[in-house]
Amino acid sequence: MSEKRNQIIDIACQLMETQGYHATGLNQILAESGAPKGSLYYYFPDGKEELGVAVVANSGRLIEQRIRGVMAEIEDPITAVTTFITMLAAQVEAADYRAGGPITAIALESASTSDRLRDACHQVYQRWQDVFAEKLRQGNFDEARVRRLASIIISALEGGIILSRSQHSPQPLLDVAAEIGVLLQCHV
């Protein structure tokens, strides 16, 4: 893996995270990374779409590591999940509501326009869900519920990011953390 290639991905990741996929031009990415236009098409022959896939894969893997880290560090599954969401709220706030990962934006913008990007996002979400599910199996839930819980955790997380960024407040994500905590204690 080339160093320059990774640098392009990193810059693209940052820009797409704050601006979105379509609002981020290749020119801007190249200007900020210092790389010339030709090298982008050398590393990513299929252009912006292929770069987008790389951004999703890279950022997806990074966030998966973070989830795994918190899940490994905190033994109680309920505390582990709510702590991760609370940490996310703090990160979004600390970034002045310009962060929250590029995947939410790319997933939404590509949902009906690029199967390739859509599938990349889908796979990332699946992996995150698996990580949460694995931890939840430590709790007293049957397998179907584990899958459902891991699913709504991702949904509430992604939605919470949108709301928090929209209203410039960590509150929506903190609400998610609190009520997911309640939900995980609930065996109806």
Add this chain to the structure above:
Amino acid sequence: MSEKRNQIIDIACQLMETQGYHATGLNQILAESGAPKGSLYYYFPDGKEELGVAVVANSGRLIEQRIRGVMAEIEDPITAVTTFITMLAAQVEAADYRAGGPITAIALESASTSDRLRDACHQVYQRWQDVFAEKLRQGNFDEARVRRLASIIISALEGGIILSRSQHSPQPLLDVAAEIGVLLQCHV
């Protein structure tokens, strides 16, 4: 209110719903609505941003009506909320995962780039939250919990739309419906 103006908003709403805000060009909106370019800038002197605000306001009001309709029709607050989410899942599936409202996309794409659009989305979310909160007050929740529950309902809804569209399946939204149902029965 002009008829042509509404037509432009409607077309813009549809296109931004499937493609997103930045991916939808003014030229495309005008081509599909049949209106000439000049009339767009007559109705929306501030250009695309003002049109976006109109799209958010219009779509926000429409969806608010739908929420109010279901909340009024179904007496039990828990059933009312879960039914609305289940209906949404069916609508997204019926639209071949190209629907889900333009606001999610616009909110995310404008979060860090346009305070005007961001605020329009924020206000819409606030209104939806108020509608759900009003209904939840029929249940046995204290006021702080009502606010938190209404908040996570919106978050899970928005995130569920993204996941359902990403994986071309109603399952994530159905998971949200099921677990929100559990959460609303839970008084910890």
Add this chain to the structure above:
DNA sequence: GTCTATAATACGATAGAC
């Protein structure tokens, strides 16, 4: 292999005719 120069096109926006 790395980069520059340029192509072709679409963008949002405006000026001005009617």
Add this chain to the structure above:
DNA sequence: GTCTATCGTATTATAGAC
């Protein structure tokens, strides 16, 4: 008020020099 023609500048992508 309504619409047409056009402007300047983005966009993505490519061709070809080194």
